[in-house]
Amino acid sequence: MSGEASAGVASDAGSASEASGDESAGTTAGDDALVDFHETDSRPPTVAIVASLAAAGVAATAALVASPVGGALLGVAALGLLGGSLRSSTRVLGWGAAVGVVGLAVAGYRGAPAEALLVAAVGLAVAWDVADHGVGLGEQVGRGARVRRNVAVHAGASLLVGALAAALVYGVSLAVGGGQPVAALALLLAGGIALVSALR
Amino acid sequence: MSDSRDAAVAAEPDGSEGDGTRPSGADRNDATGSDAEDGNATGAAGDGERNRNATDPAATRSAEPSTEGNHRREVATDRWLGIAGAALALVGLGVLVRQPSLVLAGAVGVGYAVYARTGEAPTPTLAVTRSVSDEAPAPGDEVRVTVRAENAGETALPDLRLVDGVPPGLAVVDGPARVATALRPGAAVTFEYTVRAARGDHEWEPLTAITRDVAGARERTTTLDAPTAIACTPELAAGGDLPLRGLTTVHHGRVPTDVGGAGVEFHATREYRRGDPLKRIDWNRRARTGELSTVELREERAATVVLLVDARESAYVAADPDAETAVEASVAAAGQAFSALLDGGDRVGIAALSPLDCWLPPGSGTVHAARGRETLATDPALAPTPSGERFYRSLWLRRFRRRLPGDAQVLFFTPLVDDTAATLARRIDAHGHLVTVLSPDPTTTETAGRRLTAFERRQRLRTLRSAGIRALEWGDDSFPVAVAAATRRWSR
């Protein structure tokens, strides 16, 4: 019924579906209470974003202590994780985590102590895990729903696994002692390559 | 059914479904019936026993069926894809540059890779209860829905997401109908949301439960039945303001007769007899002479009218995806016409142009009024969303003509968005029934296609009119206003 204005929209919009999208949005906003349907907010829940940022902050701080460049890269990773969360993009999250791994590599290359590097690694893993979990939750449940317990359990489990793994490898490295048998490491690595290739 | 059997196997691999305690399909159906009355329903996947014991059979607000979860699929989310590669790269780099701390950091990555591979998405064994605050609300009422899910199984659910199956004809106005949580065995989660009631019988669809393992590497989707329904039956509007007399007097029906009796036009007066209605006593004469006498009015023969509502899938259209469909507009208008015609003494029936059968034979009286109201509100053929069945035009027409009384006239409510409706109107007219097309206008003019559709509809109206079929349309203005305008036009 609203002739000219709407016709103008149609002439500009590239396709018909675009035009219909514009129109329905406008009408919904301008209409009365009868169309107040609930729109699902599919952004990740805030609690997941906050937890992810906290973990990423810990990781960046730990790396910064050891190596400024590595710490900076982990800071970039934290920003990437935040951006991925805000845009609900797991792809961006993946790239953020990749930058973080590069940050770990740089920090390690610069001779970061094992303790700091382990904390940074666990922090990065938890940060990415919680952020990615949050995006999935956002898509399936949305921001408006109650999710706190779910996120807490997930983040807690992730942290626990990381802490256990770090404690284990740190313990082994202490047991082995200072002199690193390169041969042993190399053999482990060869086995690891074979294992990962087989498991993939 | 085979699906739910699969689910039972998945839920409890020891095959306990053979012990006879599991509810059969028949139980479930019975329960559905009682749920509709109680407004409370329970469904469980897997363990029905616990749920049954927990339910007091004497309590009328609880139903005791338990239904199997319907296992759909388990998929790998591939969330952790690449973690092993990243770990390997770190270890390799550590070896390459002889930095043991990098090897350790990489080893932590290996830990996560193992973590991601260990879990399996659990099959939820949930006892689901859904209750509604009002199972027979008026249109526009807000109905509070409470869903409770208890982990009745033995395994913990570290990551459980529930999405309720809100009926497609209802809109949630407060809170998403979802929750995400983690449940230990025996723990329960409750969530609430509010829907706005709209005309029709609304049955809840199964609840969707998505479970993941703790690492989130695998995901399983299960649907859980917890039958719940609300029936929203609008009051029939008082029909006095609808000037339908013009619609029904022209050809046959309501023919003035020379028989005195009930009617509107003065015929004669006679002596008062016991039982004559008070309003027909000639009070003027009583005041003048003190005699009691009764006014005889000219009796009119009642018309037989069938309200035909177009509820084919193509009629579920609206100017805006979130607006009321043309079917809603037609049903609301048919409701007004129904009570107006009944008040006027006509015999009124209801039929739907729909793949599903709907036929209320013409009748009158208060019982008939109640049945008409019920039909318009909750008949599946006039449901608020299309049924998805196929519509066979000639089959429908044959059945409709067989049922239609010979002297009946038809008020045909249709948005006229396709040729079929116009063709049917002409076919019914050709069989000697007076057809009046009453068309809610769902067309808009934003895009080329919509404008073309609007032109075509307008042309259909013109063609109908030129074929001698009365047709009126209403859009922004209300149905009574359109009828008033049209009857003025027609009576000229």
Next chain:
Amino acid sequence: MVAVAVGLLAALDRGIAAAVSPTSAVVTLLGVLGVVQGVRYANARRDRRRLLTEPGEPERRAPAAVPGSALDERIARAADPAPGGYRDRRDLRDRAREIAVDAVARDRNCSREAAATAVGDGTWTDDPAAAAFFGRRAEYPLRVRLSAGIRGRSNYWYGLRAAIDEIERIEEGEP
């Protein structure tokens, strides 16, 4: 597996490590291999397909169709400048022609045949694009062809829009 086991043993016992002691070159080679393979495997993530359950929007009332939306999709297909879609174009043109003929017949108070002739030879309208849309001989005006070329649209799209605009003008002109 064996390598992992031996590696573990070697890490714990110097003797074994000494026994299998690889040269520095071999270690470096292994390290490079690890990095390369690791990056390759991590790279697999890039073509990951997410297969998550999408619960949709049960909160929303089932959206109603808007009359003409399906037609809009057909128009979009037909108006695509890429070749093909001939049948869609012809069908749409026929539908629009019906409406135009009806409108002209009503407007000029003439027979449908006369109206069809007017629509066919383009004399039903002053708009050259609308005339060209139904016309057998008429050419689209240069202006339309230029802007169609620049905006990457087909002449058909402009012709259809012009024709619908023209039909609307005729319809509006009536009481």
